[in-house]
Amino acid sequence: xxxxxxxxxxxxxxxxxAAAVALDLWNELEVTDGEGVVVEGEGADELPADATxxxxxxxxxxxxxxxxxxxxxxxxPLERGLGSSAAAIALGLAAAAPDxxxxxxxxxxxxxxxxxxxxxxxxxxxxTLTWDGRIARLAAGLPLAPVALVPRERTSTEASRRSLPSxxxxxxxxxNAAYAALLAAGAAAQDADLFAAGLDDRLHEPYRPSPALxxxxxxxxxxxxxxxxxxxxxxxxxxxxxxxACAAALAQRFPEHDVLPLAVxxxxxx
Numbered sequence: 001x002x003x004x005x006x007x008x009x010x011x012x013x014x015x016x017x018a019a020a021v022a023l024d025l026w027n028e029l030e031v032t033d034g035e036g037v038v039v040e041g042e043g044a045d046e047l048p049a050d051a052t053x054x055x056x057x058x059x060x061x062x063x064x065x066x067x068x069x070x071x072x073x074x075x076x077p078l079e080r081g082l083g084s085s086a087a088a089i090a091l092g093l094a095a096a097a098p099d100x101x102x103x104x105x106x107x108x109x110x111x112x113x114x115x116x117x118x119x120x121x122x123x124x125x126x127x128t129l130t131w132d133g134r135i136a137r138l139a140a141g142l143p144l145a146p147v148a149l150v151p152r153e154r155t156s157t158e159a160s161r162r163s164l165p166s167x168x169x170x171x172x173x174x175x176n177a178a179y180a181a182l183l184a185a186g187a188a189a190q191d192a193d194l195f196a197a198g199l200d201d202r203l204h205e206p207y208r209p210s211p212a213l214x215x216x217x218x219x220x221x222x223x224x225x226x227x228x229x230x231x232x233x234x235x236x237x238x239x240x241x242x243x244x245a246c247a248a249a250l251a252q253r254f255p256e257h258d259v260l261p262l263a264v265x266x267x268x269x270x
Contacts, residue, residue, distance in 0.1 A: 008083030034069030058092025081231035086118035125268035160232035221249035
């Protein structure tokens with residue numbers, strides 16, 4: 001059996017802990033009879049090659065991993081805000097329960113993934129909203145294309161989360177509600193203007209310092225309409241209606257970063 005799971009960008013603009021999008025960048029898992037765990041690609045020298053591997057642990061939630069050999073081919077960068085952990089969990093769950101629905105697998109995977117927004121998008125594909133264990137697939141794609149600006153440094157999600165305040169000003173909460181409504185309306189209607197108008201955030205981005213996000217927003221590259229922090233960072237997603245021009249400009253301005261022109265994928269783990 002071979003299964004694939006996509007990268008994701010969560011906390012989509014003002015959609016903190018609720019909205020995410022699946023990206024056309026895939027990790028793969030091959031499960032065959034045998035023994036052992038093999039990791040190739042991203043994380044080959046650091047991810048566990050035994051039963052403690054996150055994807056194997058996810059597999060064990062639905063099926064017995066004894067007598068199985070797990071071979072991973074990873075393309076999603078680790079600890080960059082692109083959902084590598086969610087993809088690993090989605091791989092294990094999809095391999096163990098190929099007939100399971102996204103919400104059913106989300107219920108299992110939440111024991112391993114504390115942030116359901118990434119996992120929901122990895123399982124269902126497209127643009128998703130998640131709440132109370134439910135998944136709503138808002139759209140198959142978006143009216144703007146994502147270009148990922150990926151710094152070399154890493155970010156710990158848990159450490160980044162500790163930087164968030166326990167309360168925010170009422171004005172910021174009200175503004176975020178408006179931005180979230182614009183974002184959802186733009187995604188559902190495939191309206192680039194509405195979507196771009198909803199890309200601001202006052203709940204988490206102001207408390208997670210990101211020089212790359214600040215620099216991009218201060219001077220948007222040609223063809224770009226806005227930018228968001230991907231997950232807890234450090235990756236920045238630049239939303240563009242001319243992705244080729246945007247990617248070329250980003251590569252010139254940020255030669256120390258990786259620039260990945262991507263697409264929203266309507267498919268989840270399969």
